[in-house]
Amino acid sequence: MVRDAAETLCSVGIDVGTTTTQVVVSDLTLQTPAVDGAASVEVLDRTVRYRSPIRETPYADGSTIDTDAVLAFVDRELRSAGRSPADIDTGAVIATGEAAKTRNAEPLVDRLAERSGEFVVATAGAAFEAVLAGRGAGAATRSRTEGTTVATVDIGGGTTNVAVFVDGTARQTRCLDVGGRDVQFEPTGTVASVADSVRDHYDAVDALSDAPATHRRLAAWQAERIVDCVEGPPFDPTTEALAIGSLPSKAPPLDEVVFTGGVGRLVADGEVAKRDPYAFDDMGVRLAAALREHHRFDALPVRESATDIRATVIGVGTHTTTFSGRTIAVDASVLPVRDLPVVTVGGLDAAESAASVRQRTLQAIETAREGDAVGEFALWLPSIGPLTYDRVSVVAEGIATAYAAAVEADAPLVALTGQNCAKVLGQTLAASVGSRPTILVDELELDDARYVDLGAPVANGTAVPATLKTLVFDE
Incomplete structure (x- = not known):
């Protein structure tokens, strides 16, 4: 038996935020199990090797990020880290807060991702940002090791994003249009601009x-809105009106609350009320002071974070990539693939015949094409039922005939499963779809992911890196 070996991937995280832009370069050390072993690929260690200076996000005007300036900054920081795009194996670029709403946010992160490495992906979305900040701050790990419920409150220039971790798993996100740059000031203290969320x-x-x-x-x-968001439900109507996405109807009691982000770092400063309130030409200092002075602040189980303003970018660089199980069946020639809409095929475990599987698959594809799945997509198969030979054959036949009827002959068949069955299902499908490329990966947890990116195989070709994301711009 071959002993387990370690494999290290170089990962980059790039966060283009409302106020600041940052880059981190990390090493992800993977467990590479023996070929005949049963263990799945896991990340054994995440080590940040380089942190860029925190740079103010450059804008060409109020609604457009200066693309050339951001690209030049990222290129320079990768050189400072001693890395070229050819050295980067994985990672992500995220546009956060108000930066994600700018006119050129989507093409900007796409360009950054394309030039930063073979499998560096483009992401956005307040809920995704909330979870990444919590992971980057170490809250998810602490929640898992201590068996606690931890809420991270990431307050940036444009948004406040709360993630609630229960036993290490992100169970809720709560996001608000409230941030430190809701009002910006001239150096004299004169109001220069007011965000639409405040005006409305x-x-x-x-x-x-x-x-x-x-x-x-x-x-x-602002502070009342944030405290209400952390403590609720129920929520004040104004808090609900400022919500990005939905707010939960129920919530677990919190053992710990951690503030992160640029404003979160100021909240940790017990002397923040004595600082120059216009130090950053925005509401950041005043908002942090108002939170500490809020009459319910002391009742919150606040714990200081070792990572505050860098929480999101560290999360982006070290926690966006997950890995499939080790029973994959992939045509590596078509990898990597990016931004595939996830098409859920439910009820397959109750489909008793290939015709029923075909019908459910066709219905899912038709419904998805009414939305954004107009090109290539990935099927999500939460469960196909018992993993017997007869059962796998029925499911494979149903999916293959559905693709023959509804999907162009040269388009790949990409499917993700929660069960440990991708190799056998993929091999069975490959025998039924002719020359169509097939990619089957398993043991993934999609949660609320709407898009997936899949990279080239790792771990001796037995697993693939995956990024599950929302990719929502201009929320």
Whole structure:
């Protein structure tokens, strides 16, 4: 028996945020089990090797990021890290907060991903950002090792993103249009700009002047929204109106609350109220002070984070990539594939015949094509039922005939499964689909993922790296 070996991948994380842009380069050490072993591929260690300076995100104008400036910054930081794109095996670029809403956010992160490495993917979405910040801050690991429920509150320039981890798993996200740059100031303290979220939902916006007292009142209103978001449900109607996506109807009691992000770092400063409130020409300092002064703040089980302003970018660089099980069946010639919409085929475990499987698959494809699955896509098969030869044959026949009827002959058949069955299902499918490329990977947990990226095989060709994401711009 061949002993387990270690395999190290170089990963990059790039966070283009409302206020700041950052780059980290990390090493992911994988467990590469023996060929005849049963263990799955796991990440044994995540080590950040390089952290870039925190740079202010450059804008060409109020609604457009300066693409050339960001690209130049990232190229320079990769050189400083001693890495070229050819050295990068995996990683992600994420646009966060208000930066994700700019006109050129999507093409910008696509360009960054394409030039940063073979399997560096483009991501966005407040909920995804919330989870990555929690993982980057170590909250997910601490929740798992201590068996606790931890909420991370990531407050940036444009949004506040809360992730709740129970026993190490992200169970909820709660995201608000509230951030440190809701109001920006001239160096003199004069109001320079006001975010739409404030204009639309702050009753006293007409009274917002250049007077410090009006800025303190706005900060108190922002802080109330954030505390309400952390403590709820139930939620105040204004909090609900500011929500990005849905808020939960139930929530577990929290053992720990951790503040991260640029404003989160200021919250950890017990002397923040004494700082220059206009130090960053925005609401950041006042918002942090208002949170600490909030009458329910001391009742929160707040724990300081070792990683605050860098939590998201570290999460992006070390936690976006997961790995499939070791029973894959892939045509490596078509990998990597990116941004495949996930098409869920439910009820296969109850489909008793190939005709029933075919019908369910066709219905799922038709429904998906009414949305954004207009090109290539990935089937998600939560369960196909008992993993017997007869059962796998029925499912393979049904899916193959559905593809023959509804999908172009040269388009690949990509399927993801929760069960440990991709090799046998893939081999059975390959015998039925002719020359159509097939990619079957298993033992993935999709949760609410809407898109998937799959990279080239690793671990002696027995697994593939996968990124499961929301990829939502302009939420």
